[in-house]
Amino acid sequence: MIEKPRGRPLTAEQMKQVPHVIARPKAQYAWAAGVAMSHFLEGLKQGKILGRGCKRCRRVLVPPRMFCERCFRSTDGWVELPGTGVIETFSISYIDTDANRIQDPIFVGVLAFDGAPPHCGIMHYFGEVTADEIHIGMPVEPVWKPEGERVGAITDIKYFRPRRDA
Amino acid sequence: MDLSKRRKDVAIVGAGMTLFSRRLLETGKEMSFEAAKMALDQAGLSLHDIDAVIVGSAPDAFDGVHKKGEWLLDGAGGVHKPYMRVFTGGGTAVFAPIAGWWHVASGLFERVLVICEEKMSSCQPHAQSAFAHIWDPILDRPLKPNLVWIFSMEMQRYMHKYNVRYEDIALVAVKNKRNAVGHPCAQLADPDITLEDVLNSEPMALPVRRLDISPPSDGASAVVLVSEDVAYDLVDEPVWIAGVGWCIDSTMWTNRDLAFPKFVAKAAKMAYEMAGIKNPKEEIDLAEPYDPFDYKELQHLEALGLAEPGEAAILTREGKTQRDGELPVCPSGGLLGVGNPIAATLGIKVGELFWQLSGQAGPRQVPGDPAVGVAQAWGDLMQFSSVIVLRRHS
Amino acid sequence: MSKRDVAVIGVGYTSFNSLTPEVNWKELMFEAAQKAYQDAGIDPRKDVDSFITCAEDFWEGFSIFDEFTPDQLGAVLRPMHTVTGDGLLGLANAYMQIKTGLFDIVVVEAHSKISELLTYEDVVQLAFDPIYEAPLSGDVHPYYVAGLEMRAYLEATGTTEEQCAAVVVQHKRAAFFNPVAEFEAQLEIDDVMGSGYAFDPLKRLEIAPRADGSIVFVLAGGEIARRLRGCPVYLEGIGWSSESPWIAARSPYAEYAQRAAQRAYEMAGIQNPRREIDLAEVDDQFAFKALQHLEALGLARPGEAGPRMREGAFGPEGEMAVNRSGGSLGCGHLLEASGLARALEIVLQLRGEAGTRQIKDARVGVAQSWRGVPHGTGAVAVFSRRD
Numbered sequence: 001m002i003e004k005p006r007g008r009p010l011t012a013e014q015m016k017q018v019p020h021v022i023a024r025p026k027a028q029y030a031w032a033a034g035v036a037m038s039h040f041l042e043g044l045k046q047g048k049i050l051g052r053g054c055k056r057c058r059r060v061l062v063p064p065r066m067f068c069e070r071c072f073r074s075t076d077g078w079v080e081l082p083g084t085g086v087i088e089t090f091s092i093s094y095i096d097t098d099a100n101r102i103q104d105p106i107f108v109g110v111l112a113f114d115g116a117p118p119h120c121g122i123m124h125y126f127g128e129v130t131a132d133e134i135h136i137g138m139p140v141e142p143v144w145k146p147e148g149e150r151v152g153a154i155t156d157i158k159y160f161r162p163r164r165d166a
Numbered sequence: 167m168d169l170s171k172r173r174k175d176v177a178i179v180g181a182g183m184t185l186f187s188r189r190l191l192e193t194g195k196e197m198s199f200e201a202a203k204m205a206l207d208q209a210g211l212s213l214h215d216i217d218a219v220i221v222g223s224a225p226d227a228f229d230g231v232h233k234k235g236e237w238l239l240d241g242a243g244g245v246h247k248p249y250m251r252v253f254t255g256g257g258t259a260v261f262a263p264i265a266g267w268w269h270v271a272s273g274l275f276e277r278v279l280v281i282c283e284e285k286m287s288s289c290q291p292h293a294q295s296a297f298a299h300i301w302d303p304i305l306d307r308p309l310k311p312n313l314v315w316i317f318s319m320e321m322q323r324y325m326h327k328y329n330v331r332y333e334d335i336a337l338v339a340v341k342n343k344r345n346a347v348g349h350p351c352a353q354l355a356d357p358d359i360t361l362e363d364v365l366n367s368e369p370m371a372l373p374v375r376r377l378d379i380s381p382p383s384d385g386a387s388a389v390v391l392v393s394e395d396v397a398y399d400l401v402d403e404p405v406w407i408a409g410v411g412w413c414i415d416s417t418m419w420t421n422r423d424l425a426f427p428k429f430v431a432k433a434a435k436m437a438y439e440m441a442g443i444k445n446p447k448e449e450i451d452l453a454e455p456y457d458p459f460d461y462k463e464l465q466h467l468e469a470l471g472l473a474e475p476g477e478a479a480i481l482t483r484e485g486k487t488q489r490d491g492e493l494p495v496c497p498s499g500g501l502l503g504v505g506n507p508i509a510a511t512l513g514i515k516v517g518e519l520f521w522q523l524s525g526q527a528g529p530r531q532v533p534g535d536p537a538v539g540v541a542q543a544w545g546d547l548m549q550f551s552s553v554i555v556l557r558r559h560s
Numbered sequence: 561m562s563k564r565d566v567a568v569i570g571v572g573y574t575s576f577n578s579l580t581p582e583v584n585w586k587e588l589m590f591e592a593a594q595k596a597y598q599d600a601g602i603d604p605r606k607d608v609d610s611f612i613t614c615a616e617d618f619w620e621g622f623s624i625f626d627e628f629t630p631d632q633l634g635a636v637l638r639p640m641h642t643v644t645g646d647g648l649l650g651l652a653n654a655y656m657q658i659k660t661g662l663f664d665i666v667v668v669e670a671h672s673k674i675s676e677l678l679t680y681e682d683v684v685q686l687a688f689d690p691i692y693e694a695p696l697s698g699d700v701h702p703y704y705v706a707g708l709e710m711r712a713y714l715e716a717t718g719t720t721e722e723q724c725a726a727v728v729v730q731h732k733r734a735a736f737f738n739p740v741a742e743f744e745a746q747l748e749i750d751d752v753m754g755s756g757y758a759f760d761p762l763k764r765l766e767i768a769p770r771a772d773g774s775i776v777f778v779l780a781g782g783e784i785a786r787r788l789r790g791c792p793v794y795l796e797g798i799g800w801s802s803e804s805p806w807i808a809a810r811s812p813y814a815e816y817a818q819r820a821a822q823r824a825y826e827m828a829g830i831q832n833p834r835r836e837i838d839l840a841e842v843d844d845q846f847a848f849k850a851l852q853h854l855e856a857l858g859l860a861r862p863g864e865a866g867p868r869m870r871e872g873a874f875g876p877e878g879e880m881a882v883n884r885s886g887g888s889l890g891c892g893h894l895l896e897a898s899g900l901a902r903a904l905e906i907v908l909q910l911r912g913e914a915g916t917r918q919i920k921d922a923r924v925g926v927a928q929s930w931r932g933v934p935h936g937t938g939a940v941a942v943f944s945r946r947d
Contacts, residue, residue: 001208001526005351006200007185007192007385015189015287021691025230026682029303029621032673034584037304061421063305067590069416069631072597072605089326089424091318093371097310099294105372108315109322110420122420123306123319136326155308173562173660193691225623232618232686235644236935239805246819249802249937250649253642255624261641265653272659273562299623410662414630414640432637440662546627550641 036064041152049081060116085111087138127159139163173271177397177404178520180209183387183513186353186505189287190384195241197386198283205388217275219244221251222262222282224508227296228289242281255545258509261552264410266391276393283386284507293382318371320424321461327425328476334483336364338460346499348529353505380458383505387513405523409441409555430469430551441555446471451536454515456544457500494532515541523558562659565782567792570600575740576773576892585673588774590632596776604634609663611635614650614670614896647900648929648939652798654779670897671774705933707759710848712812723866725752727847735890737917742892766847771892775900793910796942799823803936817856820940828942833858838922839881841902843930881919899929910945
């Protein structure tokens with residue numbers, strides 16, 4: 001039984017007035033991308049989507065890794081995918097990364113790549129599409145940044161857009 | 167029977183929690199102390215009687231304190247004791263008492279104190295800034311994601327695959343925020359909330375709207391666990407931990423079907439097997455699934471085997487999950503109603519089951535003298551779940 | 561307590577390096593895990609019941625590092641969790657899980673990828689109390705606490721600075737015989753004494769340099785271990801304890817280690833550690849800590865570890881082998897994996913797999929860990945060979 005719960009709630013105004021210490025953590029990291037992701041990022045620079053194949057479970061792993069987590073063995077080789085895919089799920093976001101409200105919503109979601117088994121895909125933006133037409137199962141294709149602007153990052157793809165031919 | 171494998175039965179003999187609030191004056195250490203004191207008082211024990219302390223708290227980034235467990239140590243009563251922190255993101259709320267269970271069931275300790283604490287308001291301007299660091303630095307972070315995105319994508323997939331209507335999902339938020347009216351620690355209780363309020367609340371990342379989400383919160387909770395050898399010395403009717411389970415899915419969240427949380431089903435299977443539960447729908451009297459978002463309660467009920475995939479929404483619409491329904495779900499008011507201080511939700515999951523099964527839930531008491539309950543938490547990048555089954559013997 | 565015993569059926573480890581830019585942390589862990597499963601002769605996807613990793617968010621740079629752990633250990637869709645503590649605390653949880661009978665085989669992993677943290681000092685600083693302690697530290701390197709604790713230890717026990725320097729000489733020499741160690745060196749006491757004060761009385765060379773690496777242990781119930789390995793190394797006892805988080809409230813005698821050892825010895829049935837223990841691996845993040853910890857473990861009386869270290873009593877020709885692995889001073893400090901590195905050496909020695917540094921007839925060994933500045937938490941594990 002909770003007799004009388006303890007704790008003193010503060011209003012936003014009171015919060016500013018109680019004694020407090022302000023600190024900004026200085027924590028900086030330089031993560032090694034690793035064998036698999038380094039190759040993947042190089043591929044993006046060249047306008048390619050690369051996966052790793054596992055012979056045992058016959059999956060193409062995208063994002064790629066050097067080991068298959070299902071079979072617990074090293075993966076077998078690189079596979080280039082066409083880059084097209086279908087929307088697995090999506091969201092229309094009215095908030096940015098810091099929870100600030102934004103006027104023009106962001107279309108974001110997960111796509112599954114063609115040429116890979118179900119659910120092998122990545123998160124990315126969707127563009128050139130309206131809220132009315134976007135749907136799960138919609139065929140999409142990547143819109144790449146111009147070659148000279150690509151740096152080997154996931155943002156070398158600007159977004160995925162509906163395949164009007166499909 | 168292999169006697170060398172025999173484990174001790176473990177009982178909960180006390181629970182405590184602080185207010186859950188958007189901002190509390192108390193530090194993490196002070197909140198831990200308040201919750202621990204209440205749990206110890208209820209068990210009729212003092213810190214001196216405690217053999218080991220287990221602590222749970224979610225990201226260190228909220229406080230900006232490295233090795234947060236070590237920092238909380240004195241507030242949690244861990245000085246000069248074996249002190250252990252386990253961490254499974256949001257799953258910690260139900261996982262810390264599971265770690266407490268094995269401390270006692272192994273026979274190493276007789277009386278342990280489990281404390282979960284979270285102070286999200288220290289992170290300014292918003293706890294979201296800490297969540298920015300949960301994403302993969304190469305694949306996800308360059309896209310500047312917001313944590314809500316992942317939930318809305320999961321919710322969208324869930325609705326699509328099982329043909330679930332948003333109006334039914336929103337009813338969960340209505341139910342839990344109303345249930346929370348009976349909870350003395352609640353942050354967002356609202357006796358008058360309607361379905362329209364949820365449907366018309368601000369769009370965050372559609373399909374998720376403001377009132378589909380539980381609020382960030384400060385708070386702490388604690389439970390006291392003891393072995394069968396001392397349980398009856400302390401209380402007349404202990405509540406027993408009948409089953410525990412936990413499971414983690416792959417880090418590669420974009421390689422999973424987000425519609426059904428397989429890892430919850432696996433964790434539940436483990437806990438049910440240990441508890442000897444064959445038909446959860448019939449054998450379980452009440453449930454406290456993790457409800458940081460309204461659709462999560464439904465997904466979790468389905469993975470816990472308490473509804474078929476897609477069916478939980480219908481049970482909700484029919485009122486079966488109300489406090490006086492066939493299967494009361496989140497009678498505490500849940501995270502949606504009481505608040506979501508991540509790990510500290512121990513108090514509204516395991517704590518609530520304890521109070522319910524021992525008939526101490528006051529205005530929240532579920533009718534029908536419940537004897538078996540299941541609590542569940544969920545965490546990491548929508549990939550981890552912990553499940554606990556509690557049972558009253560008589 | 562349940563009578564079931566617990567044994568080590570497999571170990572795997574990478575080499576310990578100051579830089580590992582060629583792999584990410586997942587690939588590093590995968591290597592150690594693969595080796596451990598091969599050593600144990602098991603398939604993690606079928607045979608392992610539970611997985612534990614030991615990690616702290618700020619070392620890794622993630623808000624919930626637990627997310628990034630299952631795949632590379634073979635733990636997908638299995639029970640797995642993080643212990644925010646060092647590797648011996650991970651072993652403690654595995655031990656308890658097996659004792660309950662719920663699980664038969666449990667895996668424990670700990671690692672360091674600390675070369676990727678660019679602001680190590682600042683992150684250690686974040687472990688201080690943000691209200692009382694952090695503002696006092698200003699821009700001073702947080703290891704000043706080690707200087708304070710060393711002075712308190714020297715004053716309380718009469719240990720000399722030269723005796724502390726002797727620890728560095730011995731451990732860095734031992735590292736020549738450990739193929740995975742990174743910081744071997746042929747030094748004399750004068751070299752250490754002349755290396756300059758970092759935090760008076762602590763010298764520069766008395767601070768363990770940091771290294772990357774991953775270590776995986778596979779533990780099993782005794783009856784399974786005997787079936788799989790015949791004659792495994794047993795985890796006979798494990799204890800852990802914490803002192804106050806406040807620096808000012810701690811004793812100069814490493815009470816956390818005393819209490820942890822007391823529990824571990826009691827479980828292992830050890831009454832006279834000096835006589836019954838053949839080899840020890842103690843935490844030596846700072847040279848004086850090795851001496852303080854040896855005393856806390858009852859392997860020397862207070863004030864006695866220093867002179868005995870100086871005489872060579874803990875060296876290759878001495879009466880008790882200490883840190884033949886090279887310790888953190890010789891191998892590199894592996895953050896939360898340092899405790900497992902100490903335990904790893906004990907297991908290799910008891911198995912007779914320690915190569916050119918093998919100790920003869922080793923039967924009982926003790927490994928000890930400390931979580932580092934500014935904390936007072938540590939663990940002790942006792943291992944044995946029963947044949």
